[in-house]
Amino acid sequence: EVVLTQSPGTLSLSPGERATLSCRASQNIINSQLAWYQQKSGQAPRLLIHTGSRRATGIPGRFSGSESGTDFTLTISSLEPEDFAVYYCHQYGNSPLTFGGGTKVEIK
Amino acid sequence: QAYLVQSGAEVKKPGASVKVSCKAFGYTFNFNTYTMHWVRQAPGQGLEWMGWISAGKGYTKYAQKFQGRVTITRDTSANTVYMEVSSLRSEDTATYFCARNGLGAGGRDDGFDIWGQGTMVTVAS
Numbered sequence: 001e002v003v004l005t006q007s008p009g010t011l012s013l014s015p016g017e018r019a020t021l022s023c024r025a026s027q028n029i030i031n032s033q034l035a036w037y038q039q040k041s042g043q044a045p046r047l048l049i050h051t052g053s054r055r056a057t058g059i060p061g062r063f064s065g066s067e068s069g070t071d072f073t074l075t076i077s078s079l080e081p082e083d084f085a086v087y088y089c090h091q092y093g094n095s096p097l098t099f100g101g102g103t104k105v106e107i108k
Numbered sequence: 109q110a111y112l113v114q115s116g117a118e119v120k121k122p123g124a125s126v127k128v129s130c131k132a133f134g135y136t137f138n139f140n141t142y143t144m145h146w147v148r149q150a151p152g153q154g155l156e157w158m159g160w161i162s163a164g165k166g167y168t169k170y171a172q173k174f175q176g177r178v179t180i181t182r183d184t185s186a187n188t189v190y191m192e193v194s195s196l197r198s199e200d201t202a203t204y205f206c207a208r209n210g211l212g213a214g215g216r217d218d219g220f221d222i223w224g225q226g227t228m229v230t231v232a233s
Binding site: 031033035037039044045046047050051054056057088090092093095096097098099100101102 | 145147154155156157169171172205207209210212216217218219220221223224225226
């Protein structure tokens with residue numbers, strides 16, 4: 001099973017700042033099939049990024065994804081008030097599908 | 109616009125079963141094209157993948173943890189998928205989500221692009 005380790009657990013930032021979230025996979029992910037989701041309290045997750053770096057439909061350009069080997073990064077270039085939430089990475093290239101433990105982005 | 113609507117909250121006793129439904133809207137013409145997943149989230153915890161079903165042929169695959177206790181089915185005439193958990197225990201208390209597996213150009217797998225609103229299942233005596 002592919003284990004996804006997200007860091008940091010919590011990121012305390014101010015609106016307008018840049019957020020960098022990390023997701024490290026325990027082994028290679030087939031076809032870069034890694035996604036990022038945003039989840040706000042009491043809501044379902046929302047797809048932000050798929051295939052490592054492709055923005056999902058309707059996602060603002062301030063969200064970007066990148067990869068280097070087994071390391072994946074979600075960057076939010078300038079935090080908006082609505083971006084404070086929990087973010088999960090998710091690999092769907094290897095069975096069983098797995099999720100990272102999440103990174104909470106909170107207001108500093 | 110495509111969206112998924114799940115059935116309402118449930119309260120069950122240990123040992124009972126629960127069946128949650130997930131009905132698709134806005135893409136019903138292509139319902140059979142997609143794979144549907146189930147994911148659960150215990151209170152205050154992260155996301156856990158449970159299994160999937162191909163809406164067209166009905167093939168299923170389950171996470172090993174849920175094999176034998178979870179059954180995913182579908183009714184193509186109703187554009188609905190179902191997830192049943194048997195022998196419920198307190199650790200099954202969670203919000204259960206259905207999610208559509210997105211399809212990109214050339215059949216590319218695009219992650220879980222549409223999610224249901226979630227169904228809270230509480231297991232308590």
